Amino acid sequence: MNHPTQGHAAKHVRIPAVFVTGTDTCVGKTTVSAAILAILRAKGLDAVPMKPVQTGCRASRAGLVAPDLEFCLDACGIHPSPAEKTDMAPYRFRPACSPHLAARLAGRAVSIGLVARHFARLTERHDFVVVEGAGGVMVPIGGGKTMLDIMTRLAAPVILVARPGLGAINHCLLSLFTLRQSGLDVLGVVFNHAQPGRPGYIERNNRITVERSGHVPVMGSLPYLPHLDKLTRSPQAFSRWACRNLKIGENFCGEDCIRRDAPRSARRPRRKEQTSSCLSCSSW
Ligand SMILES: Nc1ncnc2c1ncn2[C@@H]1O[C@H](COP(=O)(O)OP(=O)(O)OP(=O)(O)O)[C@@H](O)[C@H]1O
Numbered sequence: 408m409n410h411p412t413q414g415h416a417a418k419h420v421r422i423p424a425v426f427v428t429g430t431d432t433c434v435g436k437t438t439v440s441a442a443i444l445a446i447l448r449a450k451g452l453d454a455v456p457m458k459p460v461q462t463g464c465r466a467s468r469a470g471l472v473a474p475d476l477e478f479c480l481d482a483c484g485i486h487p488s489p490a491e492k493t494d495m496a497p498y499r500f501r502p503a504c505s506p507h508l509a510a511r512l513a514g515r516a517v518s519i520g521l522v523a524r525h526f527a528r529l530t531e532r533h534d535f536v537v538v539e540g541a542g543g544v545m546v547p548i549g550g551g552k553t554m555l556d557i558m559t560r561l562a563a564p565v566i567l568v569a570r571p572g573l574g575a576i577n578h579c580l581l582s583l584f585t586l587r588q589s590g591l592d593v594l595g596v597v598f599n600h601a602q603p604g605r606p607g608y609i610e611r612n613n614r615i616t617v618e619r620s621g622h623v624p625v626m627g628s629l630p631y632l633p634h635l636d637k638l639t640r641s642p643q644a645f646s647r648w649a650c651r652n653l654k655i656g657e658n659f660c661g662e663d664c665i666r667r668d669a670p671r672s673a674r675r676p677r678r679k680e681q682t683s684s685c686l687s688c689s690s691w
Pocket residue numbers: 429431432433434435436437438439475540541542599600601602629630631632633634635636
């Protein structure tokens with residue numbers, strides 16, 4: 408099997424965003440997205456979340472509430488306007504099922520062009536956008552398209568979230584292979600411990616094996632945290648937890664890459680050569 412270390416998008420203009428995908432549903436994409444946002448915001452960046460397609464929404468008087476978006480906003484203390492929330496979660500469906508089925512049940516179609524327009528608005532207004540996929544890479548969104556088509560359209564570099572235990576190697580390598588085949592750059596893998604239990608020899612070996620066989624850095628590992636929901640009620644406490652447990656420091660060089668004195672529309676991180684793995688300024 409061919410394992411190119413980076414996809415073909417590597418030489419393209421960088422995008423001030425990262426796409427957080429997973430090896431499966433419920434692996435911890437939202438938790439990791441919120442943690443990345445908290446770390447970037449602790450560095451002083453105006454980083455915001457986006458969930459292009461959300462299923463399992465709750466009905467409210469104001470319309471459908473996107474739980475993953477709300478989790479990230481609450482955890483990081485972000486308070487966008489209703490209009491901006493539409494940019495952040497443009498497609499909301501009530502059934503908790505695959506996007507293709509939820510869209511069909513609602514009699515709607517997911518337009519990748521529309522997702523891209525909302526994404527472009529967010530990148531214009533903010534320093535950085537953390538986009539969370541639905542399920543895994545090959546999840547269908549209808550019309551013969553998958554999450555991968557959204558990812559290739561947005562062209563942001565990817566972080567893959569995985570379970571740490573048995574099965575992770577196969578799931579990670581399959582996902583990495585598919586992402587790179589589509590020309591996407593993978594920044595790294597994050598293992599998330601969504602279940603209680605001490606990591607053992609399998610978890611320790613999985614980390615090394617994924618790194619070596621997948622030719623990918625393991626960016627970190629989020630430990631199991633009982634009462635995670637309670638922590639997100641305090642953005643300061645969540646930020647401390649994220650900064651303590653997810654070390655994306657070496658993948659992000661901080662304020663240097665943002666021209667802070669420029670107006671926001673012109674405030675774009677400068678380009679760098681591929682040698683940098685900075686989340687904000689490398690030319691992926
Ligand atoms: N590190 C953790 N410690 C404790 N609980 C966790 C942790 N990570 C995730 N969870 C819990 O596991 C569940 C799934 O996590 P999460 O919502 O982040 O997954 P997901 O991949 O975003 O799921 P989806 O595919 O629905 O978007 C949630 O109930 C979350 O609170």
